[in-house]
Amino acid sequence: MTEILSLGQSLELIKDIGDAQVVADQYSLNKFNGTHGIGHTRMATESGVDIRSAHPYWAYPFSDVSVVHNGQLTNYWNNRRALERKGMRFMSACDSELIAVYLANKIRDGHDLEDAMRSSLSDLDGVFTYMVATKDKLGMAKDTMAAKPMVLYESDELVALASEEVAIRSLLPHEIDTYDPYEGEVKVWQA
């Protein structure tokens, strides 16, 4: 079935079956030059192994907004119906997409990214850690229960964050200091 993965002036969304290396080779991602990115590795639990169920999700139809998350939202349908009443459309039943569309709607209503993320922590129920990217920003939010892991490294040159420190060390093999964001924490960085 046809699926629009992304439409934007800087965002390119690529997802497929296989590990990071397999997908990167298939789509020649090693040549992709840019300022920032987010990504997701999925273990199929609730739905099948196919591209449709793979993350990240684009915040349709807002160009250049994408989301990845780890965790589960428990009030998915209430939030989705509320957003659909405002004219927002959904392409999947994945809760990452709900976060993306929720944030996009807030931004459309005039909130800045950080405000939108802060209100998501009270409006969205469940256990989750998510990252959002826009044309020139990267943000992360951790719910108040903080059950899902996140490790962060920040320097003047770059910010790297991941579910586990091993991912940050794959980029920065030298001695680095990382830390875990607090529960209910929201952070946004500019490219």
Next chain:
Amino acid sequence: MCGIAGLIHRGKSTNVGGEMQKMLQSLKHRGPDSTGYALYGSGKSKDYILRFKVGENVKEGSSAIMEDASVYDTRRDEVNKQIQEIGAKIIKEEQITPYSFRYVIKCKDDLLDLAKKNRVSRDDRNIIFGSIFGAH
């Protein structure tokens, strides 16, 4: 269980595709089934990049059902048609896999404005701005 990773450079562009690959590969134990990337290029172009797929990968390990390849052509034609319908023009097209494509399209209007204009009934069949996807 899943793994997520992100990276942002302050004030410069690098091989962010290769860097994200390294980060995600090291999280393979958290999720070996599929991998997704949202990568942000320089963003200087006024043109839009469209990434879409017309089918699934049915290789070993996939739970997707094999379809006749002829439906891919039909679906792609439909996307092409709808790009024209929104008044945009395809200026470059690449086929990455039998089912996935990357287009560069020129569009006079802001996408969000276009989407608002196309915010009609739920039966709308425009793939780009419609709800053809339904609930899955």
